[in-house]
Amino acid sequence: MTKDDFEKWVEGGCPADAEQMDTELADLASLDLITYDQKREGFAKAHNIRVSTLDAEVQKRRPRNLVGDGDTAAFEEVELWGEPVDGAELLGKLVRTVERFCILPEHAAPLIASWIVHAWAHDVADISPVLAFTSPEKRCGKSTAMAVVHALTPRAEIAANLSSAVMFRLIAKHKPTLLIDEADTFLEAREEMRGMINGGHNKQLAFVWRCEGDDFEPKKFDVWAPKAVAMIGELPDTLEDRALVIQLKRKESGETVERMRATRADELLPLRRMLARWVADNEISLANADPEVPDQLNDRAQDNARCLCAIADVAGGDWPESIRSALIGMAAMRAGEERKSKGVMLLTDIGDILERWKGGRIKSADLVAELIAIEDGPWEVWRGGEPITTRMVASLLKPYDVRPDRDAGSRFYVVDNLRAAVARYV
Secondary structure: OOHHHHHHHHHHOOOOOHHHHHHHHHHHHOOOHHHHHHHHHHHHHHOOOOHHHHHHHHHHHOOHHHOOOOOOOOOOOOOOOOOOOOHHHHHHHHHHHHHHHOOOOOOHHHHHHHHHHHHHOHHHOOEOOEEEEEEOOOOOOHHHHHHHHHHHOOOEEEOOOOOHHHHHHHHHHHOOEEEEOOHHHOOOOOHHHHHHHHHOOEHHHOEEEEEEOOOOEEEEEEOOOOEEEEEEEOOOHHHHOOEEEEEOOOOOOOOOOOOOOOOHHHHOHHHHHHHHHHHHHHHHHHHHOOOOOOOOOOHHHHHHHHHHHHHHHHHOOOHHHHHHHHHHHHHHHHHHHHOOOHHHHHHHHHHHHHHOOOOOEEEHHHHHHHHHOOOOOOHHHOEOOEOOOHHHHHHHHHHHOOOOEEOOOOEEEEHHHHHHHHHHHO
């Protein structure tokens, strides 16, 4: 059968006996990954089989060097677990595994566990929340949390200082779980990458256009893939709105967890195989799910919660209630931490400073020094673990009609103007 005949056969959905099906599966296995990815859904639909089943059968027939570039596989291809997997037990194992290695806030472990399942079931979701690990400073366990997620998710790739050009090509070719560590060192300045991550939140909008080749022909690249980020400081506002945020804190002296060594990845292979099997067996149920989401969440948080609630409902047991309770609890914790906007939080601290300030003006540099000196305040590690600057303070105050003045020696704020903003907004 010629290639043209084969493509017509796939698109036409002609019936095939076992021998013919085996031949055509071998033909699929001979295709490069991008071409196969373009054909797989149509083939599976035409022959009434699950995409995951087709992938597994094609993978068995694929030469080893077609999995990645060159002779070495770019990503591990996981063999399905040999028997059906109980979803409730699987989520329980994931929670216990995450808690073995990570010190986490309340409600976090069930949400991380369900997000890991989501990474395996990503293609059947419509919305994909970013899993975000943040902390106010270094040594709070972000890299450990990312290593655990790396060991449990499909085709995981840690991408520190990844360029946007590499990122969309990597996603389009390999569909990895993309783990962006140390995002505070580069994400804020890379608007294009931030836009790509934001756009990848919604399956219908998860693509970018780029010019390719000598003729600069426009080409559409898919950026639909599960993504996790870890960073010091605050997420960019648009990304935070699309994220499941886990705020990590430094381990206290009495808290102990196991060390996440590189060899743990092999130890956790059975869990990856169970995840692959459970998702393969429940793909249709997940795809057709329309779960109820907690009314206590805002609209965007409800979007983010939908895939996790679907997984909980299909898994069964106590998980439908547990996951929803965790979502509500985490949202309440976040609301308590973020009830005040950044600007109002700044004005609140400025109000405290002005209560003991003498004089009608305060230099910009002096105001920053006072803010940084606040014990347990956010200003010392405001962005990427670095202190807030005079320029950042001016930017935060500008929406409240407070702007610095300048004289021959320095920039300063009129204290009455600051007090008026504090009185109005705090």
